[in-house]
Amino acid sequence: xxxxxxxxxRVPLTHTVQVLDETGALRSLDIPAERALTLYVDKRELVxxxxxxxxxEWMSLGYLLNQRLIAHADDVESITxxxxxxxxxxxxxxxxxxxxxxxxxxxxxxxxxxxxxxxxLMDGIANLALPPTRVNADTLHAITDTIRLQDSIYKxxxxxxxxALFSADKLQLFVEDVGRxxxxxxxxxxxxxQPQPLQNGILYTTGRLTSEMVIKAATMGIAVVVSRSxxxxxxxxxxxxxxxxxxxxxxxxRFLCYAGFERLQVGAAAVATPAAV
Amino acid sequence: xxxxxxxxxRVPLTHTVQVLDETGALRSLDIPAERALTLYVDKRELVxxxxxxxxxEWMSLGYLLNQRLIAHADDVESITxxxxxxxxxxxxxxxxxxxxxxxxxxxxxxxxxxxxxxxxLMDGIANLALPPTRVNADTLHAITDTIRLQDSIYKxxxxxxxxALFSADKLQLFVEDVGRxxxxxxxxxxxxxQPQPLQNGILYTTGRLTSEMVIKAATMGIAVVVSRSxxxxxxxxxxxxxxxxxxxxxxxxRFLCYAGFERLQVGAAAVATPAAV
Numbered sequence: 001x002x003x004x005x006x007x008x009x010r011v012p013l014t015h016t017v018q019v020l021d022e023t024g025a026l027r028s029l030d031i032p033a034e035r036a037l038t039l040y041v042d043k044r045e046l047v048x049x050x051x052x053x054x055x056x057e058w059m060s061l062g063y064l065l066n067q068r069l070i071a072h073a074d075d076v077e078s079i080t081x082x083x084x085x086x087x088x089x090x091x092x093x094x095x096x097x098x099x100x101x102x103x104x105x106x107x108x109x110x111x112x113x114x115x116x117x118x119x120x121l122m123d124g125i126a127n128l129a130l131p132p133t134r135v136n137a138d139t140l141h142a143i144t145d146t147i148r149l150q151d152s153i154y155k156x157x158x159x160x161x162x163x164a165l166f167s168a169d170k171l172q173l174f175v176e177d178v179g180r181x182x183x184x185x186x187x188x189x190x191x192x193x194q195p196q197p198l199q200n201g202i203l204y205t206t207g208r209l210t211s212e213m214v215i216k217a218a219t220m221g222i223a224v225v226v227s228r229s230x231x232x233x234x235x236x237x238x239x240x241x242x243x244x245x246x247x248x249x250x251x252x253x254r255f256l257c258y259a260g261f262e263r264l265q266v267g268a269a270a271v272a273t274p275a276a277v
Numbered sequence: 278x279x280x281x282x283x284x285x286x287r288v289p290l291t292h293t294v295q296v297l298d299e300t301g302a303l304r305s306l307d308i309p310a311e312r313a314l315t316l317y318v319d320k321r322e323l324v325x326x327x328x329x330x331x332x333x334e335w336m337s338l339g340y341l342l343n344q345r346l347i348a349h350a351d352d353v354e355s356i357t358x359x360x361x362x363x364x365x366x367x368x369x370x371x372x373x374x375x376x377x378x379x380x381x382x383x384x385x386x387x388x389x390x391x392x393x394x395x396x397x398l399m400d401g402i403a404n405l406a407l408p409p410t411r412v413n414a415d416t417l418h419a420i421t422d423t424i425r426l427q428d429s430i431y432k433x434x435x436x437x438x439x440x441a442l443f444s445a446d447k448l449q450l451f452v453e454d455v456g457r458x459x460x461x462x463x464x465x466x467x468x469x470x471q472p473q474p475l476q477n478g479i480l481y482t483t484g485r486l487t488s489e490m491v492i493k494a495a496t497m498g499i500a501v502v503v504s505r506s507x508x509x510x511x512x513x514x515x516x517x518x519x520x521x522x523x524x525x526x527x528x529x530x531r532f533l534c535y536a537g538f539e540r541l542q543v544g545a546a547a548v549a550t551p552a553a554v
Binding site: 014017019020021022023024027029030032034035050137140158159178208209210211212229230231232233234235236249253254255257258261264266 | 279292294296297299300301304306307308309310312327414417435436454485487488502506507508509510511512513522526531532533535538541543
């Protein structure tokens with residue numbers, strides 16, 4: 001793989017503000033930073049993302065991958081982020097065919113909003129062969145425990161979503177962002193730069209399992225997604241159609257498996273026992 | 278006002294699914310419905326929203342208002358929602374000038390996602406004269422209490438956002454949706470159909486106070502927004518520039534006021550007392 005050349009642009013991730021509390025007292029508080037980053041692909045403006053700004057180069061790369069505008073990291077020659085102007089200049093090796101056409105369709109998605117991801121995200125997904133990853137209750141507990149102990153912007157200032165990539169129960173990367181899709185895309189960008197493919201990949205998110213989250217996980221070759229939150233109907237529908245294991249309400253030792261039951265290993269004893277809930 | 282003619286399309290809001298819990302037991306669970314609704318304005322396809330589907334006509338109307346594609350409800354002649362085909366047919370009285378141009382710019386926003394709202398939402402907002410609404414701790418407590426006691430899809434199935442419109446401490450409308458912007462837009466549509474303008478309007482949301490939420494509140498003529506969650510940097514910046522009162526972390530009797538301190542009435546005694554936090 002010929003890795004893209006990338007800047008390592010860094011900016012403060014929190015911002016101190018003065019607030020009034022319920023007693024009328026003035027307090028200092030940290031809130032997450034939020035800044036606009038406009039992606040230019042071969043000098044053509046593509047999109048503006050509102051982001052915390054922790055890993056803009058990985059995020060830009062992951063965005064292109066998850067939108068299926070590029071197939072591999074080495075389709076990109078360089079990514080140059082300049083926070084002074086809020087721009088990520090992406091130079092591809094061979095251009096992106098039909099960029100205007102492929103970014104024309106607009107679907108407004110659920111992830112809290114009326115944001116649109118470019119259409120046709122599902123195109124080509126149906127034929128994806130997901131890896132044979134399975135997961136058991138101990139691994140799930142190790143994952144929620146790791147997240148619980150993770151130092152985070154969220155603990156410091158709230159108002160961000162966290163996503164994490166695991167190889168079985170081993171944390172690979174933890175990313176936070178004001179937009180949870182940015183966090184997933186950042187993980188996708190990082191993954192694409194690793195020399196070895198990930199084994200037993202599991203994606204954790206603090207947010208709901210919406211259809212876009214499930215589609216992005218599948219695009220990243222990940223067959224198991226875990227959320228602290230629940231699932232939407234479209235998220236469930238897409239997970240079922242892709243054979244992806246979707247686990248929600250994962251807190252401490254509890255969880256619910258919504259889809260891909262065959263990937264979940266629950267002990268024979270547990271299965272034989274009447275549900276204790 | 279000549280009110281638009283509207284259907285009253287109704288669909289089930291939850292959907293029962295089978296899940297496996299951590300003991301390996303199969304359980305039945307309700308999840309929120311999520312369906313695509315494509316808005317056609319004068320037969321031109323505008324956007325597809327993913328929604329719970331509770332009030333598609335109000336949502337469609339509010340979407341057009343909050344995107345500033347129309348100025349008043351009576352710019353619309355009729356809204357016809359057909360869930361069989363997932364379409365909302367909107368007929369305007371006089372067309373929308375430059376629709377293609379005005380929906381061309383794409384900004385991907387924070388509200389959990391990379392969804393884009395059409396650009397230039399801020400255009401024309403700076404000149405908005407917000408009403409002189411003020412709020413005190415008792416009103417805020419009454420609001421959080423009303424929300425806590427509200428029957429909801431959230432309590433039944435989770436995974437939705439709730440928004441509510443208050444006139445001072447009196448609940449006017451409570452709306453839930455899989456996308457929180459849909460909930461806000463639904464409230465905007467309902468508001469625009471009322472014969473009398475709302476007095477002392479306060480908008481409550483379970484979600485974060487992002488820039489779009491603040492902009493939409495201002496567009497709706499609401500000067501006080503309250504959230505159970507926190508605020509983003511852009512949300513704060515927009516609230517400050519508009520003179521809008523932004524209150525977050527509102528749970529029981531506690532809250533933090535991030536912007537528009539002058540609209541918050543906290544007792545003199547409370548102000549004189551050192552912060553008890």
